[in-house]
Structures are given as structure tokens and as C-alpha cells.
Amino acid sequence: MLAATVHHGYWNLQTLWFFLIVVLWIGYFVLEGFDFGVGAVLPFVGRDVEERSVLIRTIGPVWDGNEVWLLVAGGATFAAFPGWYSSLFSGFYLALFLILVALILRGVAIEYRNKRPDAEWRNRWDVVLAVSSGLAALLWGVGVSDFVGGVPVDASGQVTANLLDLLHPYAIFGGLTMLALFAFHGALFLSLRTAGELEARAKATAARLGLPAAALVVGFLIWTYANARSNGKGLVPGIVPIAAFCLPFAAGAFLRSQRVGLAFTATAASVALIVLTIFLNLYPRVIVSSTDSALSPTIWTTSSSHYTLTVMTIVALVFTPIVLLYQAWTYWVFRARITGTDVRTPLTQH
Amino acid sequence: MSSLDLARWQFAVTTLYHFLFVPVTIGLAWFLVGFQTAWYRSKEERWLRATRFFGKLFLINFALGVVTGIVQEFQFGMNWSAYSKYVGDIFGAPLAIEGLAAFFIESTFLGLWIFGWDHLKPKVHLATVWLVALGTTGSAYFILAANSWMQHPVGYKINPVTHRAEMTSIFKILTNSTLIRAFGHTIAAAVLTASMLVLAVVALHLRRRTDVQLFAPIARIALWTTLVGAIVTMLLGHTQAQLMTKQQPMKMAAAEALYKTESGATFSLFDIGPWQRRPNKSLVSIGLPHFLSVLADNNWNGRVEGMNDLQTQYEQKYGPGDYKPIVGVTYWSFRVMAGLGILAFALAAVGLWLARVPERLERSDRFNRIAVWGLAIPMLANLSGWLFTEIGRQPWVVQGLLLTKNAVSPTVSAWSVGLTLAGFTLLYGVLAGVEAKLMIGAAKAGPDGAGTYEPKDGQEAVGVPALTY
Numbered sequence: 032m033l034a035a036t037v038h039h040g041y042w043n044l045q046t047l048w049f050f051l052i053v054v055l056w057i058g059y060f061v062l063e064g065f066d067f068g069v070g071a072v073l074p075f076v077g078r079d080v081e082e083r084s085v086l087i088r089t090i091g092p093v094w095d096g097n098e099v100w101l102l103v104a105g106g107a108t109f110a111a112f113p114g115w116y117s118s119l120f121s122g123f124y125l126a127l128f129l130i131l132v133a134l135i136l137r138g139v140a141i142e143y144r145n146k147r148p149d150a151e152w153r154n155r156w157d158v159v160l161a162v163s164s165g166l167a168a169l170l171w172g173v174g175v176s177d178f179v180g181g182v183p184v185d186a187s188g189q190v191t192a193n194l195l196d197l198l199h200p201y202a203i204f205g206g207l208t209m210l211a212l213f214a215f216h217g218a219l220f221l222s223l224r225t226a227g228e229l230e231a232r233a234k235a236t237a238a239r240l241g242l243p244a245a246a247l248v249v250g251f252l253i254w255t256y257a258n259a260r261s262n263g264k265g266l267v268p269g270i271v272p273i274a275a276f277c278l279p280f281a282a283g284a285f286l287r288s289q290r291v292g293l294a295f296t297a298t299a300a301s302v303a304l305i306v307l308t309i310f311l312n313l314y315p316r317v318i319v320s321s322t323d324s325a326l327s328p329t330i331w332t333t334s335s336s337h338y339t340l341t342v343m344t345i346v347a348l349v350f351t352p353i354v355l356l357y358q359a360w361t362y363w364v365f366r367a368r369i370t371g372t373d374v375r376t377p378l379t380q381h
Numbered sequence: 382m383s384s385l386d387l388a389r390w391q392f393a394v395t396t397l398y399h400f401l402f403v404p405v406t407i408g409l410a411w412f413l414v415g416f417q418t419a420w421y422r423s424k425e426e427r428w429l430r431a432t433r434f435f436g437k438l439f440l441i442n443f444a445l446g447v448v449t450g451i452v453q454e455f456q457f458g459m460n461w462s463a464y465s466k467y468v469g470d471i472f473g474a475p476l477a478i479e480g481l482a483a484f485f486i487e488s489t490f491l492g493l494w495i496f497g498w499d500h501l502k503p504k505v506h507l508a509t510v511w512l513v514a515l516g517t518t519g520s521a522y523f524i525l526a527a528n529s530w531m532q533h534p535v536g537y538k539i540n541p542v543t544h545r546a547e548m549t550s551i552f553k554i555l556t557n558s559t560l561i562r563a564f565g566h567t568i569a570a571a572v573l574t575a576s577m578l579v580l581a582v583v584a585l586h587l588r589r590r591t592d593v594q595l596f597a598p599i600a601r602i603a604l605w606t607t608l609v610g611a612i613v614t615m616l617l618g619h620t621q622a623q624l625m626t627k628q629q630p631m632k633m634a635a636a637e638a639l640y641k642t643e644s645g646a647t648f649s650l651f652d653i654g655p656w657q658r659r660p661n662k663s664l665v666s667i668g669l670p671h672f673l674s675v676l677a678d679n680n681w682n683g684r685v686e687g688m689n690d691l692q693t694q695y696e697q698k699y700g701p702g703d704y705k706p707i708v709g710v711t712y713w714s715f716r717v718m719a720g721l722g723i724l725a726f727a728l729a730a731v732g733l734w735l736a737r738v739p740e741r742l743e744r745s746d747r748f749n750r751i752a753v754w755g756l757a758i759p760m761l762a763n764l765s766g767w768l769f770t771e772i773g774r775q776p777w778v779v780q781g782l783l784l785t786k787n788a789v790s791p792t793v794s795a796w797s798v799g800l801t802l803a804g805f806t807l808l809y810g811v812l813a814g815v816e817a818k819l820m821i822g823a824a825k826a827g828p829d830g831a832g833t834y835e836p837k838d839g840q841e842a843v844g845v846p847a848l849t850y
Contacts, residue, residue: 091492091495091496092492092493092495092496092497093489093492094492095447095488095489095491095492096485096488096489096492098447098451098488099480099484099485099488099489101451102450102451102454102480102484103477103480103481103484103485105454105455105458105480106454106473106476106477106478106479106480106481107473107477107480107481108473109454109457109458109465109469109472109473109476109477110469110470110473110474110476110477111473111477112469113465113466113467113468113469113470113473113545114466114469116458116465116469116473117458117462117463117464117465117466117469117790118462119458120455120457120458120459120462120465121458121459121460121462121790121792121793122792124459124790124793124797124801125797125800125801127455127459128459128800128801128804131451131452131455132804132808134448134451135448135449135451135452135808135812136808138444138447138448139444139445139448139812139815142440142441142443142444143441143444143815143819146437146441146819146823147819147822185792189462189791189792190792191792335469335470335473335547335548336470336540336547336548338547338548338549339470339471339473339474339547339548342474342548342551343474343477343478346477346478346481346482347481350481350482350485351481354481354485354489357486357489357490358485358489361489361492361493364493364497364500364501365496365500367500
């Protein structure tokens with residue numbers, strides 16, 4: 032793994048793919064971030080089964096499409112950086128297992144909850160949805176922090192971490208940050224997508240979450256900066272983290288002045304910039320080795336051949352804009368606020 | 382057990398489980414396309430009811446297909462990191478393309494289909510279900526492209542420095558001869574599976590005499606698609622077997638329990654070997670002389686290679702080792718798959734024979750009772766097919782290039798694999814129970830009725846009722 036010290040410049044396919052994967056992660060966290068958040072604040076905003084039906088309905092048409100961003104991020108990492116994919120996925124083994132369990136339970140909870148009309152059945156799945164959403168948000172925060180926080184890596188570039196290596200204080204702080212930020216993001220989403228009493232309660236929940244989320248983001252980014260300074264690698268992100276920690280405060284201010292759309296945009300941008308900060312910090316490494324910084328695998332040591340990267344570039348440039356167009360169209364189609372009558376139409380058993 | 386054994390068990394459990402849902406999704410999506418298109422063109426309400434009813438079953442099934450699919454993508458990296466590193470250049474590309482070009486379409490447009498009844502124009506809404514079906518079918522193509530490369534690697538070179546496989550032609554990988562046949566075979570089998578699911582549900586209602594007017598014509602449609610699905614699956618399976626004789630002769634020889642190379646080889650009907658993983662002779666063997674040669678090579682006296690001779694050849698080529706798969710599993714999974722295919726064909730033929738006379742099919746309690754249980758036929762056939770495909774390739778994970786034992790993650794302990802194996806098995810088991818209960822409940826409840834519906838809470842039914850979700 033000696034290539035780490037060689038500078039290859041920025042105009043190459045490896046760098047392009049590194050940032051395409053960053054875009055996929057940003058897409059995943061911005062989109063699924065709010066539906067994790069909706070799940071996590073479900074018990075606080077929705078007081079009974081019917082109210083929770085309305086809340087879940089806001090993400091009903093889109094959550095599955097949001098989750099595909101993760102599958103594509105995983106697939107793209109596999110295709111463009113097999114060394115990164117194999118080291119990361121086998122190294123974060125039990126953490127990923129827990130994430131998978133949370134994602135499975137979450138998907139099933141959303142899909143199965145409305146398949147039967149009885150309240151007890153729905154109550155039970157609502158608990159599953161809330162817990163699994165919160166857990167998934169927390170675990171992703173831990174996982175992403177571990178990318179830059181450093182994990183043990185052996186001479187062949189394999190992560191050799193056990194579960195406890197992944198749960199160091201910085202990563203746990205990152206997990207809590209993501210959980211709070213996603214909950215805030217989700218509560219704002221609900222404020223945009225519901226009406227009446229639920230809207231008021233969603234706004235109140237968002238207002239309560241705003242400050243803690245913003246404080247955690249500041250703390251997390253300062254910690255990240257301190258880490259980055261101490262090992263002196265990666266791009267210096269400058270304006271990116273500063274904007275990332277200003278935005279949650281801005282979101283709180285927008286919310287107070289009833290500009291919820293702007294508030295939601297601000298949390299979305301904050302999530303995006305936090306993810307960007309982490310990956311800029313990482314570049315050109317793909318995992319930070321806590322054993323010896325020279326062992327950190329990089330985009331150069333883990334990438335696919337030039338041919339595969341070229342093929343994948345063409346595929347990505349053709350399909351990504353199309354995906355963005357039709358997913359945006361979906362949000363447009365379902366732009367109307369959801370109310371009780373939407374989930375009470377006779378033949379539906381929402 | 383070593384982490385290798387546990388990882389193999391985990392792959393078997395999670396993959397077979399995932400594939401319980403996949404063919405139903407693919408096949409049923411096309412049924413929905415058919416029903417909704419019929420409704421759009423004829424404006425007959427019964428097709429709308431059929432769309433909604435089978436749509437509900439589709440969604441219950443789809444949920445588990447999706448969530449177990451994430452595990453599929455992740456476990457290559459988690460349990461098989463050496464494999465992932467070795468083949469990522471090639472294997473990762475179709476997986477990524479699948480997500481970007483097919484699964485995004487499927488998931489996004491399914492959301493639009495479920496919730497878009499009141500939001501979209503009928504024509505646009507119809508287009509969403511078409512896109513779901515095309516997306517699922519496209520997914521199958523790219524996933525099978527990845528799998529076919531493991532069966533028959535093409536369009537690659539081995540990098541002499543890194544010793545990894547590298548892609549030289551995406552075109553060759555996407556037009557792999559193995560892939561073309563496997564895709565047709567899988568899609569036909571998916572249509573067959575969904576047809577027999579539809580048939581089972583319909584038979585349930587015919588027996589109870591509920592909604593006979595709706596279900597009787599659907600029974601006939603499902604019988605025809607079962608028949609055609611079975612024929613196409615078997616014909617393509619036959620061409621696959623012919624190709625396999627050339628590309629993976631060891632797998633084919635194991636499927637036929639053929640130990641010695643023969644000209645005018647016997648097609649085995651029944652065979653028992655010594656109770657060993659990799660025996661080298663049969664104890665009891667009943668078969669049709671020359672038939673295997675005809676099937677494999679279209680030639681009465683064609684030469685078909687036997688396992689013992691292939692073993693010698695492979696030892697010379699790849700060095701010492703055991704190159705036979707587990708013969709018993711390979712042989713019997715192949716027979717179970719093919720036998721069930723024939724059974725599906727027979728069931729459909731009998732049903733169509735009954736259906737010639739008005740009301741005879743509808744009133745045949747015996748046939749309809751069998752048809753309900755007939756759902757087990759394609760399910761077991763699908764599982765046997767994958768068992769055969771994957772076990773028959775052993776000891777290779779990529780035929781001729783990488784052995785399974787060298788593919789496993791070196792850094793993951795047996796404890797970790799065992800823990801996740803237990804976790805997935807438990808979780809999957811519980812979810813299977815919930816899923817079965819929901820499916821049976823929804824199937825028995827039948828379609829939301831025309832005129833049978835009573836508004837609750839004093840509400841009026843307005844417009845087209847939203848699909849149950």
C-alpha cells in the first residue's frame with residue numbers, strides 16, 4: 032500500500048468516482064435521513080394509531096426509492112473500489128449486521144403495518160418503526176464517523192476492527208449527532224407534509240430538536256477538525272464544515288419565522304455538507320488506519336481498472352440525471368399535505 | 382465449523398430465502414401489467430378489481446424481497462471479501478448498473494403506482510406499473526449477468542501484478558451465452574411461479590364459490606401462462622444444459638451421476654451412490670441408454686465426459702484437489718427441479734382439459750384443491766434450481782478461476798459469521814411466518830367488492846378508492 036504517498040492530481044477517474052460515491056452517500060443521507068427522522072419522532076408527534084398513519088403516509092411513496100441510494104452507493108463502491116468495499120464491509124462486520132437488521136425491520140414495519148386494520152397490530156409495528164429508525168440513524172452516524180475516526184488496518188489494507196473498536200467516543204458522538212440531526216430534519220419534513228394539529232405538533236417537535244441538533248453538529252465538526260489536524264492528511268475543507276454547522280442554526284431561525292421550506296432545505300444542506308466534510312477529510316484515503324497512517328487504503332490502492340471506471344462513468348453520467356428527474360417528479364406528484372382523510376378513504380386500511 | 386462453512390451456510394440461507402420472493406415479484410408484476418392494461422382498454426371494472434387484489438398480494442411479497450435484497454449486496458463484502466476484491470472489477474459493475482438503471486425505476490415507480498391512483502392520469506398511472514415490471518425484469522438481467530460470469534467467465538483478463546480479474550469487455554459480459562439462456566429460463570420460471578400463485582389463489586375462491594365470475598376467466602389465463610411458462614422454462618433449461626456440458630462439464634456430469642466418460646451416454650432416471658460427498662461410482666443406476674448423449678449433444682453416440690475423467694483432467698490443469706461438487710445434492714436438486722417442471726406442465730394441461738367444458742373447472746373440487754397446494758411446485762423448483770446452479774459449480778466460486786475456500790473474508794471470525802447466521806435465520810424465520818399469515822389472510826379475504834362495500838364512519842366512497850396499503 033505504498034502508493035499512498037504519491038500525488039496523482041485530481042483529474043482522474045479515481046477522484047471522479049470517489050466524489051460520485053460521495054454524491055450517492057449524500058443522496059442517501061439527505062433523503063433517507065428525513066424518513067429515519069420521521070420514524071424516530073413518530074411516538075412524539077403522533078399520539079394515536081390514526082395520527083401515526085398520517086405521518087407514515089408522508090414517507091410511504093418515497094422511502095423505498097430513498098433506500099435505493101444506499102444500494103447504489105454500495106454497488107458503486109463495489110464496482111469502482113473493490114478494495115474499499117471488501118475491506119470496509121468485512122471490517123465493519125457486526126456494525127453492518129446491526130444496520131441490516133434495523134433496515135429490514137424498518138422496511139417491514141412500514142410495509143406490513145397497514146396490511147391489517149387492528150390497532151394493536153399497528154401499534155406494535157409503530158414501535159418497531161420508531162426503534163429501528165432511531166437505531167439505523169445512530170448506527171450510520173457511528174459508521175461514517177469511523178471512516179475518518181480511524182480503525183485498525185493491517186498491512187494488506189484490511190480493516191481488522193471488532194465491534195468495540197468501532198465504538199470509540201468520537202464515533203458515538205457522531206452517531207448521536209446524526210440521530211439528532213435526522214430527527215430534526217424529519218420533524219421539519221413532517222411540518223411541511225402535514226396540516227392542522229399534526230403540523231403544529233411537528234413544528235413544536237422540530238423547535239425542541241433544533242438547538243440540541245445544532246450544538247451536536249458544532250461539537251462533532253470541531254472534533255472532526257481536531258482529528259484532521261492531528262493527522263494532517265486529507266483536503267482542508269474550510270468553508271464546507273463552517274457552513275455545515277451554521278445551517279442547523281439557520282434552520283431553527285427559519286422555523287421560528289414560519290419559513291419551514293427554507294428550514295428543511297437548511298437541514299438537508301447541512302446533512303450534505305457534513306457528509307462532504309467527512310469525505311473531503313478522507314480524500315484520497317478511503318479508510319483511516321489507526322494502526323499506522325501509512326497503512327490507510329487510498330483510492331489508488333483500492334480502485335478498479337481504468338476500463339471498468341470508464342464504463343461505470345458512462346453508465347453513471349447517463350442514468351444519474353434520469354433518476355434525479357423522476358425522483359424529483361415523484362416528490363412533485365405527492366406534494367399535497369397529508370391529512371386524516373387521506374388515510375381514512377374507505378377501501379384503504381391505512 | 383469454520384468461518385468458510387458458516388459463510389457458505391449463510392449464503393445458502395439468505396439467497397434461497399431471498400429467491401422465494403423474487404420470482405413472485407417479477408412474474409406478478411407482469412400479471413398486474415396485464416390486468417391494469419385490460420382495465421385501461423376495456424374499462425371493465427373486474428380488471429380493476431383483479432389489479433387491486435393481486436396488487437395487494439404483490440406488495441406483501443415485495444416488502445420481503447426488497448429488505449432481503451439489501452443483505453444480498455452487503456454480504457459479498459461482509460463474508461466474501463477476498464472474492465469481492467478479486468472480482469469487484471467485473472462483478473461490481475452489473476450490481477451497480479442494476480441499482481442505477483433498474484432498481485431505482487422499480488422502487489420509485491412502485492411508490493407512484495401504490496399511491497398515485499388519485500394523483501395521476503390513468504394513462505400515466507398505467508405507465509408506472511409497466512415501468513415497475515420492466516424494472517424488475519431489468520434487475521434480473523443484471524444480477525444474472527453477475528452470476529453468469531461466475532459460471533462462465535468472459536470478457537476479462539487476469540492482471541499479472543495484482544492477480545485480480547479485470548474487465549476487458551462489458552459487452553461480452555452482458556451478452557454472455559450463459560446469461561442469455563439463464564435470463565430467459567429465470568423469467569419464464571418467474572412467470573410460471575406467479576401463474577401458479579394466481580392459480581392457487583383463484584382455486585381457493587372457486588372452491589368456496591366466491592367471486593366466481595371474476596375468478597373463472599383468470600383461472601384460464603393462469604392455466605395458459607402456467608403451461609407456456611413451463612414449456613419455455615423447460616426448453617431453455619434444455620439449451621442451458623447443452624451449453625453447460627461444454628462450459629461446466631463437471632456440473633453436468635454430477636447432475637447425471639455420470640462417473641465415466643461415455644459415448645452414447647445413459648440418461649439417469651434413478652441413481653444411488655455410496656454415502657459420501659464425492660463418490661466415484663454409482664451403486665444403483667437406472668436409466669435410458671443413449672438419451673443423455675442425445676440431450677447433451679443432439680447425437681445418438683455423442684461423447685459425454687464423466688466425473689472421474691474430468692477430475693483427472695482438472696488435477697493436471699489446476700493442481701491437486703477435489704474438483705467434484707457434492708454429487709448427491711447436485712444430482713437430486715437437478716432432478717427435483719426438472720421433475721417439478723414436468724409436474725407444473727401436467728397440472729396446467731389437466732386444468733385446461735377441464736376448462737374446455739363450461740363450469741367443469743369451476744366445480745372440480747379435486748382439481749382446485751390440488752391447485753392450491755400446487756403453489757409449492759414452482760417454489761421448490763426455484764430453490765432446487767439455484768441449489769443445483771451454485772452447488773454444482775463447487776469447489777469453484779468463479780468457474781476455473783477462484784476456489785470458494787479462497788474467497789471467504791480472512792478477517793472475520795467464525796463466531797461473527799455464526800452470530801449473524803443465527804441472527805438472519807431467526808429474523809427471516811419470524812418474518813416468513815408473518816408474511817405467510819398476511820398473504821393467506823389477504824388471499825382468503827378476496828378482492829374489495831363491487832357494491833359489497835359498506836362505508837364505515839359514515840364516510841362516502843369518493844372516486845377510485847386508493848389501493849390498500
